[in-house]
Every structure is written in structure tokens, then in C-alpha cells.
Amino acid sequence: MSIEAFKSLKHLNTFAIDVTARYFSSVPNVETLQQLLQEYQNPFILGGGSNILFTRDVDRLVIHSAIMGIEKIEETPEHIFLKIGAGENWHQLVLYCIDHDYAGIENLSLIPGTVGAAPIQNIGAYGVELKEVLFGVDTLLKEPDKKHYFPQHFSNKQCQFNYRDSVFKHKLKNNCVITHVILRLNKKPIFNIKYEEIRDKLANNELSIKAISDAVIEIRQKKLPNPNKIPNSGSFFKNPIIPEKVYNVLIKEFPTLPHFPAPDHHIKIPAAWLIEQCGFKGKRMGNVGVHVNHALVLVNYGNARGEEVLQLSQAIQSAVKKKFDITLTPEVNIY
Incomplete structure (x- = not known):
């Protein structure tokens, strides 16, 4: 080593x-x-x-x-089970599945990062979350004496998935390392085109998992800057989820407030809209700024220090809190 x-x-x-x-x-x-x-x-x-x-x-x-490998470990009449090394690139896995007609993660195309990080965040996009196809996770878990690690498998339920959240992000943080992810994918696709942007892209195309993936890639490339050209970490904040009673007060003051239903009488509000209303979209502060095409994306325009990005994020949080009384929570891990 x-x-x-x-x-x-x-x-x-x-x-x-x-x-x-x-x-x-x-x-x-x-x-x-x-x-x-x-x-x-x-x-x-x-x-x-x-x-x-x-x-x-x-x-x-x-x-x-850098644990690599994609292995088919089981097949049923309806499903394919893949075991994937944590070091594999997520988007390359999506393309692999499309090439093999394995359905279920096509809506998650072009999400940056590795397979091992995907369960930690319960990555999601365009109406699909990882938890819907994840069968289990193989890990090395720290023993109670805090000295030794042993292999431990977590089922989907044991991962305690929530919106951009899991047991690995909180309870098991710093005590567990993901080595492999097991996905249960569909041999017969169940298309998810609930997002209007995707439906518009597919209006003149035959519906397929590749067509959905291509549409998602086109949408993301238009909205989100390429990190290789403009360094960024994608969506910096989570979309806040607020109680219906709070939403009912806000909508009276802000009648154009976008909103989406969430479980347990809650409403999801697009963080990008809140940030844009506070005047941050396209704003630059020294070496850092908010991207002109997407208010959720904070970018490094030069040789920025992490503290500069953090200060910008805190300024955004303060402005949104003052205007809407909503607290934005970072989706990005801050070290």
C-alpha cells in the first residue's frame, strides 16, 4: 500500500x-x-x-x-441485482445500466460523484431517489471498542433513508465506510416522467430509459456548470420542507411561491427560487459567486478558499431567513 x-x-x-x-x-x-x-x-x-x-x-x-467492479449477483424474472464497488463513477454506472437495459436509475444521470457516496446522501433527481432501487449496502463498521472494523451489511430499511439523508450521514458518520452498493434494477422499465421538463424533451421521441437519460443529461448540462470548467459542487442547499400551516402564511405574502407536496402535511419549496428572490442569482463576491443559470449552485471563479464559499453560503442563509423565515440547510458536507 x-x-x-x-x-x-x-x-x-x-x-x-x-x-x-x-x-x-x-x-x-x-x-x-x-x-x-x-x-x-x-x-x-x-x-x-x-x-x-x-x-x-x-x-x-x-x-x-478506489474499490471498483460491477457484478451481476442475482437475476429474477423481474429484477437484476448488481453489486458495485464504492469507487465506481456514478454516471458511468448509469450508462452501463442503460447499455444493458437495466432500468431504475436513468433519471439520476449525470449526478457527479462515486457510487459509495450515493447512499450517504440518498441522491435524487427528477422524481427518483436512490432508496427506490437500493437493495443493500456492504460496509466496514467500527466495533464498540472503537479500534476494529468488521464487515456489516445494511438492508434498505436499515439505511434509514430520508430526503438527502441516511443513517450514514448522522448516526454512523465516522464509524462506517461503504465498500459496495447493491441495486435492484428493473428488467421491464417503469418510466418516471412526472417532471414537465422531461416530458417536453420527450414529446417527439419514443419512450425508453436511454431517451429519459438523454433528456436529463441535456437539462442538467444546460442548467449546471461543468465542474471541470467552473468548479462547483452542484446543488449547495437542500430544498426546504415546511409544514402546511407555515406555507399557508407564506403564500399570502408571496403568491408566486413555487411548491410541491411532501409527506405528512408538509410542502417542499425550491431553494433556488428563495435564493433568486433575495437577489443572489448571478451575484459574484470576489473569487466566488452564485451561478447565473442556477441559484442553487455556488461556484469557484478563481483560486477561492473554502472559507470564501462558506461565507457566501452563510450570507445566502441569512438573507433567506430574513425574507422568508426559512432556514436553508447545506446539502454539501462542510469540513
């Missing part, structure tokens, strides 16, 4: 924040990962770096997951 000292992480996070890891190792298999977890206390696990904002150096071992 190779361990580097004082490794720059600039090219390993999509915000392109230039911070340094005290130690760094890229792990290709579970055995190497387990060995490092035993030898180094409290390591930092880094996947594709697409959902992290670094505001300081990492003064410990950073483990970069």
Missing part, C-alpha cells in the same frame, strides 16, 4: 479548493481499506469529492476509495 505525505486535494474535490492532507492513500480493495482503518485513527474517507467543501487542511489520513 502507498501512503503519501502532504498531498494536495485540489484535484480531488469538484470545488477545486486547494487544501492538503497530512497523509493520503488510494485503496483498491476491501482488504487494504480494512488494514488502513485498523492502523490509523479517525481517517477521512473521500470519494469523488463532489459533495464536500473543504475549509481547512485535513490533519490526518485521507483514504480515497
Whole structure:
């Protein structure tokens, strides 16, 4: 196994924040990962770096997951079960499934990051969430004595999925490392075209999982900047979910407020709309700013420090709170 000292992480996070890891190792298999977890206390696990904002150096071992592989482990008349290494690129997995006519994740096309990070956030887009197709997750879990890690499988239910949330983001944070993800995909597609943008793109096309994927890719490329050209981490904030009674008060003052039904008498409000109403869309503050095409996307226009992005996000939170009395929660993990 190779361990580097004082490794720059600039090219390993999509915000392109230039911070340094005290130690760094890229792990290709579970055995190497387990060995490092035993030898180094409290390591930092880094996947594709697409959902992290670094505001300081990492003064410990950073483990970069490079566990690869896509394996068909079971097949039934209705479903295909795939076991995927945590280091695989998510979008490449989507394309693999489309090539093999495995349906269920086509709406999640072009989401940046690795497969191992997907369950942590319960990634979702255009009416589909990962929890709908995830069968289980293989992990290395820290024992109660806090010294040793052992293999542990989590079922879908045990992952405790919620909106952009899971047990891995809270209760098991820093105590569990995902090594593989098991998906249950459909052999016969169940098309999800509830979003008007997708329906419009497909109006003159034959419905297929590839057509949906192509539509999603086109929409995302139009709205979201390519991190390789303008460093960013996609949607920075979650869409807030508020009680109906709070919404009923807001809609009287803001009659054009967009809204979508959510479970348990709650309403989901687009965070991008709230941010735009506060005048931040397209605004630039030094090396950072809010993208001109999407108010949810904070971008690094130069050699920005993580603190600059954080300060911009806090200014947005304060403005939205003052105008709407709604608290925006970051979707991006802040370190």
C-alpha cells in the first residue's frame, strides 16, 4: 500500500479548493481499506469529492476509495441485482445500466460523484431517489471498542433513508465506510416522467430509459456548470420542507411561491427560487459567486478558499431567513 505525505486535494474535490492532507492513500480493495482503518485513527474517507467543501487542511489520513467492479449477483424474472464497488463513477454506472437495459436509475444521470457516496446522501433527481432501487449496502463498521472494523451489511430499511439523508450521514458518520452498493434494477422499465421538463424533451421521441437519460443529461448540462470548467459542487442547499400551516402564511405574502407536496402535511419549496428572490442569482463576491443559470449552485471563479464559499453560503442563509423565515440547510458536507 502507498501512503503519501502532504498531498494536495485540489484535484480531488469538484470545488477545486486547494487544501492538503497530512497523509493520503488510494485503496483498491476491501482488504487494504480494512488494514488502513485498523492502523490509523479517525481517517477521512473521500470519494469523488463532489459533495464536500473543504475549509481547512485535513490533519490526518485521507483514504480515497478506489474499490471498483460491477457484478451481476442475482437475476429474477423481474429484477437484476448488481453489486458495485464504492469507487465506481456514478454516471458511468448509469450508462452501463442503460447499455444493458437495466432500468431504475436513468433519471439520476449525470449526478457527479462515486457510487459509495450515493447512499450517504440518498441522491435524487427528477422524481427518483436512490432508496427506490437500493437493495443493500456492504460496509466496514467500527466495533464498540472503537479500534476494529468488521464487515456489516445494511438492508434498505436499515439505511434509514430520508430526503438527502441516511443513517450514514448522522448516526454512523465516522464509524462506517461503504465498500459496495447493491441495486435492484428493473428488467421491464417503469418510466418516471412526472417532471414537465422531461416530458417536453420527450414529446417527439419514443419512450425508453436511454431517451429519459438523454433528456436529463441535456437539462442538467444546460442548467449546471461543468465542474471541470467552473468548479462547483452542484446543488449547495437542500430544498426546504415546511409544514402546511407555515406555507399557508407564506403564500399570502408571496403568491408566486413555487411548491410541491411532501409527506405528512408538509410542502417542499425550491431553494433556488428563495435564493433568486433575495437577489443572489448571478451575484459574484470576489473569487466566488452564485451561478447565473442556477441559484442553487455556488461556484469557484478563481483560486477561492473554502472559507470564501462558506461565507457566501452563510450570507445566502441569512438573507433567506430574513425574507422568508426559512432556514436553508447545506446539502454539501462542510469540513
